[in-house]
Amino acid sequence: MTNTLDHIGIIVGNLEEAIAFYGRTAGLGTPVLKDVPELRIRCAFFDPGGEGTIIELVEFSGLGDLVHGDVVVALEVADLDEALAHFRSQGVRVFDQPATENLPLRRGWVLKKDAHGTVIELCPKGEVARFVRSRAGARPAHDA
Template sequence: MLEKIEHLGYAVENLEAAARFYEERFGVEVGEPEEVAEQGIRAMMFRVGESKIELLEPTREDSPVGKFLGKRGPGFHHVAFEVEDITSALRELKDSGVELIDEEPRVGAGGTRMAFVHPREAFGVLTELVERPNGKR
């Protein structure tokens, strides 16, 4: 079911400061910010080999990332795995009794289809499944 690690999500309080840190200290090229209004975030991505890091800044305190920052502070937020067919993956997980946050895919950053598995089911790790649009990598 899992194709590869698509990205790791980091919750940050200041998107531009975090991007600048990775650009200046590690020499990466961070993409342009993208707002995902439904999730209450602004996100920026950069590549590390075949995977990516997603920097997440909440646009409102009551968003999931806003709540995370309020409770835990900045840091690792989630791991995202690429899947070929997210609808089938979600159905298979649900049929096997796995608790999902999202039973239907939503639109995520970069036009992906995405959904979250509850961290209780993944040993405390918030897990995102991502289907790339039209097979894009």
């Protein structure tokens, strides 16, 4: 099972402040914003387009295991069910998160305590990029 980097998620305490830093100071441009009330999160996706790596900022409005500064390493998998089965066969607890109304992406999760201090998100190949680019009008965020 060979997986590649899909995107990086960064947990932030204040989404607007983080957008200002990553967008202007770090030069990532204008993000695609998405509120996901059913998961109690707000997201900002910076998309460099093409073969570049998407950077996602996530702000939680409730309690959770992730805190400001945590990083999510999202791996692109060819077959999500196969990837979930593989992790489970290795004795790793992995969670299957169904798509939601505002974030129509089914994903898998390995929590920090099971992944050596970081979170691993398993994403079906190309789905996150398609989702972000469909909201940006297929235009890279840094050109907005």
